[in-house]
Amino acid sequence: MKRSSAGLVIALVALQLTPLPGAITGTVIKAGTAIQQPLRNARLELTGGSGPELVTRTDANGRFVFSNLEPGEYRLAVTCDGFIRQDFPKKIVPGRGQQAGNILFELDPAPTAAGSVLDSYGEPIANIVVEALRRSYDVRGNPRLTRAATAVTDDRGEYRIFWLDPGEYFFYAASPLPDSTEAQPVRVFLPTYSPGVSTPDDAKPLRLNIGREVRVDFRLQRAALWSVSGQTMNATTGRAVAATITATPPAEAPSLSRYRAQSSMTGPYPGLFSMPNVAPGSYILMAKSGSGDQEITGFQRIVLRPSAFVPPPAPSPPYTV
CATH class of the missing domain: 2.60.40 (Immunoglobulin-like)
Known part of the structure; x- marks a missing residue:
């Protein structure tokens, strides 16, 4: 009996010295609604600790959980189709055997741009590339336009660009590049910036706000x-x-x-x-x-x-x- 008691005491001490894993849990919902609307299948990305990035998705109730986490500092971000990406504003430090719970993400609907592309006769044009551009600056401080998102018009000349971040955008429409083996001369639709100008210097930005849709229409001219x-x-x-x-x-x-x-x-x-x-x-x-x-x-x-x-x-x- 004495030998059995000694073995039991040693086992308990060893168990207490082993760090217990922690967990991070929370919910993702749609922002700005009177009745809480959970967002299903939102993607959660957890970085930090001593291991690789961890990814999980919300269930039908908008709930998520990261379990079996080693002690350490973590950062958490969430993305969901149709909504603006959100990062948790501070580091999360789950204690040993503890749970960092009740983390709530309220996601704002992302802005959308849509419109139609017509020729000089008012007929719809299919397969036109429409781009949303944002202003950035090079290493010398010179302004530049960089591509944020792209769409292609359908057979009705309609396009839609989803899931843009709020802010100012320039819009551009042009024919796809023709086959370089085609015989010259080739005629396509002249590249056009909103509001109907041919150079980026004359283009005007449009502001896209949270959850709003802005309409940008184009009228294109043919050119050699x-x-x-x-x-x-x-x-x-x-x-x-x-x-x-x-x-x-x-x-x-x-x-x-x-x-x-x-x-x-x-x-x-x-x-x-x-x-x-x-x-x-x-x-x-x-x-x-x-x-x-x-x-x-x-x-x-x-x-x-x-x-x-x-x-x-x-x-x-x-x-x-």
Whole structure:
């Protein structure tokens, strides 16, 4: 009997020295309603502690639980289709064997943008790309437009962009890029910014508020496309170099460029490039050659005016980098 009692005491001491796992629980509901409306299938993301990110979803009652958590500091965020993402405002520290409960997320409905795209005769246009753009700034403080969301018009010319964050947006509509192998000249719908202007400098922002829908309609004009050609050369040595060339409206980030080309180092005239099917407008041509410490960059501004005539590719003037 004495040996049995000693073994029992040792087991109890060992159990008390082992940290018990904690838990985090809570509920996700829709904000601004008189009667509480739980949000089902909302995605909860838990980061921190000593392990990887944990993910769970709410049940039919909007409830969620993270169990078997090691002691530590955690951050919690929630996303749900049609609602604005929300982060819990402070770190959560579940104690040993304790539960951090009653966390309540009240999610606001996300703004929506919708509208129609018509041609000059008032007929709907299908397969037009509509983009919601936001203003940002590059490392030099210059304003740029960056893509936030995209939609494509249906056979009725209608589009809808869901789940935007509140704030100011610019809207842009354009035909998809045509096949570069198509014979010239090619005619598509002229890229247009709201409210019906052709350049981002003249575009006007629209404010989207929580839970609201803003309507943005477009009336597009047809225009012939241009082919931009040239040569990339090292401005110091005068020798041709292989480079990647992009054409971007001045107010847009280069990452948004719809037009790209690669200069070729083969053939009798190395460094030549051709960028077909470019819509009329003002562009900054940027050429990059090399990488890392060996990267060199050059810029050239061009203006392509609407015209029924599309000039053939020409190797001059050279665009040096």
